[in-house]
Amino acid sequence: MMEEYKNKVVLISGGLGDIGRAMAEAFLAEQAIVCISDRFEQHVAKERWPLLDGAGACLFYDQVDVADGRQVDAWVARIQAEFGAIAVCIANAACVTIKNFSTLSNEEWKNEMAVNLDGAFFLANACAKSFVDMRIRGSIVFLGSWAAHAVHQNLPAYSVSKAGLRMLCQAMALEYAAYGIRVNEIAPGYVNAGLSKVVWSSNAELQEKAKAVVPLGQIIEAEEIAKQVLWICSDNCKHMTGTAVVMDGGLSLIRP
Structure with missing residues (x-):
């Protein structure tokens, strides 16, 4: 990236998950100042990711509930200050x-919408307003999913939240384009991360079955998503906004 991200401030919510950590490490490797948040207290966060104790002055963690707009606004304001x-x-x-x-219970539905959709809006809009105030041509990336356009019968709340996220991405992209702010989505397919990773690590046969369904025959690793995020935020993509980059190995071709 030719030091494109050197000393640039990067915010990542859900930073203690597999994909969040992979993205944080990718930006750290590019010499960015990386500020992550998650729902865990500081001591628990350091237990889950020891790098938080050894990354020096480049990696910072805050406990933030993204479903609480006030917490998100306070986090963004503090990082900027x-x-x-x-x-x-x-x-x-x-x-x-x-x-x-x-x-599915009403509370489970509400919780997924609060985290996946409301939380994404709170963070993205707070940062967009910060970009405008600071006259920064910043970049916003939503971590979406191919479930936004392919029906998953056992993931209804998740799928609906990701479909809403895609429209949120497009609507924000249009409004903030006048300020030079780019808003895009990365929409992965089967990823060896999170709950899937837990299940597959205890049952390799299930992972092989999932891999066999993918036309390209591969499961995506978290580090591969991180590389795509680096790319989409870079000047290589300066004309790209409101775009959903679907990286699902061709799953959408057989299950649109």
């Missing part, structure tokens, strides 16, 4: 409930 202009915002925090509509 402490480190200066924010350059990249990645709305990554998400949760998933594996149930169909007949067994």
Whole structure:
């Protein structure tokens, strides 16, 4: 990236998950100042990711509930006050409930919408307004999913939240384009991360079955998503906004 991200401030929600950590490490390797948040207290966060104790002055963690707009606004304001202009915002925090509509509770539905959609809006819009105030041509990336356009019967709340996220991305992209702010989405397919990683690590046969369904025959690794995020935030993509980059190995070709 030719030091494109050197000393640039990058915010990542859901930073303690597999994909969040991979993105943080990718930006750290590019000498960015990386500020992550998640729902865990400081001591728990350091236990889950020891790098938080050894990354020096380049990696910072805050406990933030993205479903609480006031917490998100306070986090963004504090980071801007402490480190200066924010350059990249990645709305990554998400949760998933594996149930169909007949067994999904109202509270489970509300929780997924609060984290996956409301939380993404709170963070992205707070950063967009910061970009405008600081006159920064910043970049916002939503971590979406191919579930936004392909029906998943056992992931109804997750799928609906990701479909809403895609429209949020497009609507924000149009409004903030006048300020030179770019808003895009990365929409992965099967990823060896999160709940899937837990299941597959205890049952390799299930992972092989999932891999066999993918036309390209591969499961995506978190580090591969991180590389795509670096690319989409870079000047290589300066004309790209409101775009959903679907990286699903061709799953959408057989299950549109």
